[in-house]
Amino acid sequence: MDAAAELESGAEDRGGAAVPATSAVPVQQLSLWPPPRSVQGSARRRRQLTGLLVGTAAVLLIAGGTAAAWVLIGDDTKEAPDTTVPxxxxxxxxxxxxxxxxxxxxxxxxxxxxxxxxxxxxxxxxxxxxxxxxxxxxxxxxxxxxxxxxxxxxxxxxxxxxxxxxxxxxxxxxxxxxxxxxxxxxxxxxxxxxxxxxxxxxx
Structure with a gap:
């Protein structure tokens, strides 16, 4: 084909395409702790809270409460919708x-x-x-x-x-x-x- 009839090669996808954008993970919960009095006190409370959550989750898992444990810990993973056209x-x-x-x-x-x-x-x-x-x-x-x-x-x-x-x-x-x-x-x-x-x- 001459210059008035030939087509372009390797053109970028014009449709916007094809790569889905990942959205930011929403905030799952807000902290109810008051402002820490010291770095040491704040760190101690974080360790105590973490230990409490892990201990509670372990008890729930042992008792068969798998679903409740996931709710407590939080699951941020979400599957992207299948938008593939057949x-x-x-x-x-x-x-x-x-x-x-x-x-x-x-x-x-x-x-x-x-x-x-x-x-x-x-x-x-x-x-x-x-x-x-x-x-x-x-x-x-x-x-x-x-x-x-x-x-x-x-x-x-x-x-x-x-x-x-x-x-x-x-x-x-x-x-x-x-x-x-x-x-x-x-x-x-x-x-x-x-x-x-x-x-x-x-x-």
């Missing part, structure tokens, strides 16, 4: 209009892409109909709601397309799949194309 959400026939920009964000071209993702969402095929190019898709990464595919060209009769590119897709509510193609031209110019895929099997 593979079935990506399977199907998709199509959409892409808008291509260069490294500086300047508009280069608008083009049409058709994508088919097979059962299991691990592979598929695509046709860039505007440029008469086609290729295969192979899953290379999956992170929460995103799937990353490597495009390998299989047909380019007019020699207008890149040999390899990267496709990132993620759900856009009930609308379809947001898509980002990225690659680099033979001249070394980075290109990115973004757009929305709609499920052609439902239309």
């Amino acid at each position: 593979a079935e959400a990506f399977v199907g026939s998709w199509a959409g209009e892409m808008t291509q920009v260069d490294t500086d964000g300047g508009h280069v071209a608008d083009w049409h892409a058709e994508v088919r993702i097979e059962e299991g969402a691990e592979q598929g095929s695509t046709a860039w109909t505007t440029f008469t190019c086609s290729g295969t898709l192979r899953l290379t990464a999956a992170d929460n709601d995103r799937r990353v595919y490597t495009y390998t060209e299989t047909a380019d009769p007019e020699e207008r397309c890149v040999d390899e590119a990267e496709l990132i897709v993620w759900p856009d509510g009930d609308t379809g799949l947001k898509a980002e193609w990225s690659s680099v031209t033979r001249e070394g110019t980075r290109m990115t194309s973004t757009g929305l895929f709609v499920d052609t099997g439902r239309t």
Whole structure:
């Protein structure tokens, strides 16, 4: 593909992504001790309180009160919710209009892409109909709601397309799949194309 048709490679994930942020651990309890009169007295009280808590927890555990002991000691570990989108959400026939920009964000071209993702969402095929190019898709990464595919060209009769590119897709509510193609031209110019895929099997 020439400079007006080639895609950017290795583009960073635009969707915000993919790495969930860890929240600060909330305060579990407040100290009811008055201000210490001395460092020595404060340290003594901390040792006494710690010994009392450990002793009470041991008694509860021996008596079979495991749940009560955990409440007393406090358990700050919380499992992150599972937000992974199932593979079935990506399977199907998709199509959409892409808008291509260069490294500086300047508009280069608008083009049409058709994508088919097979059962299991691990592979598929695509046709860039505007440029008469086609290729295969192979899953290379999956992170929460995103799937990353490597495009390998299989047909380019007019020699207008890149040999390899990267496709990132993620759900856009009930609308379809947001898509980002990225690659680099033979001249070394980075290109990115973004757009929305709609499920052609439902239309």
